[in-house]
Amino acid sequence: MASALGAATSFRNIRFYLFRFYLFRFYLFRFYLFRFYLFRFYLFRFYLFRFYLFRLYLLRICLFRIDSGRTGFLCLVFFYPLSKKPFNIVY
Numbered sequence: 429m430a431s432a433l434g435a436a437t438s439f440r441n442i443r444f445y446l447f448r449f450y451l452f453r454f455y456l457f458r459f460y461l462f463r464f465y466l467f468r469f470y471l472f473r474f475y476l477f478r479f480y481l482f483r484l485y486l487l488r489i490c491l492f493r494i495d496s497g498r499t500g501f502l503c504l505v506f507f508y509p510l511s512k513k514p515f516n517i518v519y
Contacts, residue, residue: 487508
């Protein structure tokens with residue numbers, strides 16, 4: 429009787445730990461999914477910041493060409509607003 433009771437409790441413990449690992453597996457999956465979404469978000473912000481630096485580079489070209497008359501003025505009109513940071517993105 430005692431050996432049967434010990435086998436039943438050990439089987440119950442094994443079942444309990446398997447169930448805990450089963451739940452923990454979903455927790456790990458959710459955590460890695462969250463890390464992937466964070467990585468995608470920061471990658472998107474990095475590309476936005478690279479685009480902002482590229483617009484600054486275009487503005488520098490336009491400011492060097494500002495003395496060439498109409499072309500420099502049009503470059504300044506079209507590219508100077510693009511060189512401003514968007515107010516809804518926190519860098």
